[in-house]
Amino acid sequence: MISLSRRIADELGVAEKQVTATIELLDEGATVPFIARYRKEVTGSLDDTQLRQLSERLVYLRELEDRRDTILKSIEEQGKLTETLKKDILDAETKTRLEDLYLPYKPKRRTKGQIAIEAGIEPLADALFANRLLDPAAEAEAYINAEAGFADSKAVLDGAKYILMERFAQEADLLAKLRGYLADNGTLLATVMSGKEVEGEKFRDYFEHKEAWSKVPSHRALAMFRGRREGVLSIKVDIEVPEGERHPCESMIAQFFDLRDEGQPADAWLQETVRWTWRIKLQFHLETELLADLRERAEAAAIEVFAANLQDLLLAAPAGQRATIALDPGLRTGVKVAVIDNTGKVVDHGAIYPHAPKNQWDASIAQLAKLAKQYSAELIAIGNGTASRETDKLAGDLIKLHPELGLQKVMVNEAGASVYSASAEAAAEMPDL
Template sequence: MNSISRRIADELGVREQQVNATVELLDEGATVPFIARYRKEVTGSLDDSQLRSLEERLRYLRELEDRRSTILNSIEEQGKLTDELRASINDADTKNRLEDLYLPYKPKRRTKAQIAREAGLEPLADALYEDPTQDPETTAQGYLNAEAGVDDTKAALDGARYILMERFAEDAELLGSLRDFIWQEGQLKVSVIEGKETEGAKFRDYFDHVEPLKKVPSHRALAILRGRNEGILAYTLVVGDADEDRRAPHPAEQRIAAHWNIRDNGRAADKWLSEVVRWTWRVKLSTQIETDLMAQVREAAETEAINVFAANLKDLLLLAPAGPRPTLGLDPGLRTGVKVAVIDGTSQVVGHGAIYPHAPKNQWDPSIEQLAKWCRDYKIELIAIGNGTASRETEKLVADLCKRYPELKLARIVVSESGASVYSASEFASRELPDLDVTIRGAVSIARRLQDPLAELVKIEPKAIGVGQYQHDVNQVRLSR
């Protein structure tokens, strides 16, 4: 725990005692808002932003430590834990690095490489790797084993290739190096799936799209990922022209060969070893690294999207309240009419109803008269108009009302109605307004949002307020936090 506290303190630029005090409060069940507001003297006045970062890093590093412990125990039970390996695992500072180190020891289903080892082909793989002057076909003759299914030299060499491919692909240093290389040099190439052009028209910007992987902004990344999930788009990672010409060696293959000291010097086994390297990249590593890096892109995009959502939500919650002034809330609609809620200065519902100024009923003048009556009877000062369907038409109606009856001295404001329908059908609304129809509850919410945005919006799930980008695509647990 001390090492975690030290690390967080260094990252945030605060004292370790502040981190320890905050961790203790979090472990006791205190929330970040509570600590930020009521425990400043304990945390040394850490602000809410520092506390949120601290909580996130604490969660990540504790998960990292739990996984580290599990991996060490697993390798130790296999009797393969060396001092050098233990040191490498203890030094791993990311989950990716930890999993790369664990890969060769991770219990897995019987692989082709394992079957080849059981058939006695590992010495053949070692011989060709360590001494490329040996002829593969000739050397393989000595490893035929009909009982194990190795009937000819092709089967023997295939088995040896699988063994080397697995060995090459499970090297933690190589995996980290390749991941960094593709991240720095890779391009994200996106295309439309054939036949999906019409169905996926909203993704047309990405039908033929290429940009550097490390520079993809969060909104584009989330759009591309959504397009793929909906079966409209396909993507791949490319480096230079290697992926265009499948016959040319991929730059990653060159790095694998260099890491394992494999060179084509015209020796008998050099061509076979080069083919092993090619297969290692094309069959085992390219998809794995693409998956890892796209997960990294998604995580970064989700973090950015959640931060945007949080900032927008904060701005919305902290909008200046109109105050305790009698307000008329209008929830616009066409065929179903405009729902009206009359709210007094204490936010209580004192009247409600519906008017039908728009098509098909077109009761324009009667609607204005009814609104004027409510305004006179309840001394209304403000009219809050929801910004949904028929909002402009309803605003025009209220403008006409103000023009006809200037003595009412009304002020009209268009209010975001995001989440009003969710609130109106919620259990909270049922308890708060049990005698009102769900359609009227929406108008009540719109009026109260103008009087006191914070008091009204906190009743609604944040994600239902709709102030973020792709908020339904991101990790919902992180979004809720």
């Protein structure tokens, strides 16, 4: 089985040793911004975007492996772990696929199908599924068991249906097909609850509303979810089927198990079992999944909208629209310099080395004076990190030696600067820096 570090390396298109080194740093408690800024020599200069992807994928894959181990152990303890099933579980690449495979073996409450099995009806279900020439009603007579709650042939056949329904509903490949089909073709339907027309007036737009599930915008989805939470709206996801036609998901279930209605004695009963499987076992289960997915999608989109609206307020210049020279203090690595104009645009950047060991004090003042004059800077902003006092003195000497520049200096809290510098937002805003 491919190693976790090898798999992530292949996905990111980097060397495995880079991934291994980064995982060690993350496991030691280092954050992505810290690694991006201060451990380039260890990671082989992985950038912040690659590190974020690596970290997120690492968490997902470790959770997947933990769950895989738990599932394998659980099925093995039940004595039901075949080589084929084990291979399918080991090959599963998503949590959804893993849970679908585990579904038939997951400990569950006593179901109607289980009760029927305990009453000895499973051989009848197997026989009718395997041989469609059998007459269900006639075959059921031999399985009547009044003491177990199956007093007539109808009750026996219902029990057999539940056995097959639960078996059908636990087929991982079938679940994946139905889930994908509903996601691509499903319609979100909202209707008003009876008697809530006046009370729910603000949700009137959704009293009779339908649109493609995959295309519902976030604001409408959230409004409908609010309406449901307040007891005004009923929401469901389904395929619109013309009256008199069979639901396509029922057809998919029948096709998956090769159940065709050819007029044989057991065909009608099996087709009814397929119908029950969809309507009773699978429809609500998959609808709940899709609605949860829609809510998550809508909330993420809403957060993006709110964030965009808030961004301008948060990025408003605290000292007004004034060209500024920003200094990120440092000793051995130098003082980083960035110049922004009065609109906040980065117009220049570089580094000076006024402190030990290079001690280029006068040259640094001269370089800063040149930048201030060139870009009409009015402010010098100094980060309050390592060497901030020494750098503040440098700015003070600059102001004394060049009063004609009219500069002012201010100490700035660096909290969050490193985190931002290694963020996706920074990479998008200033991709070349």
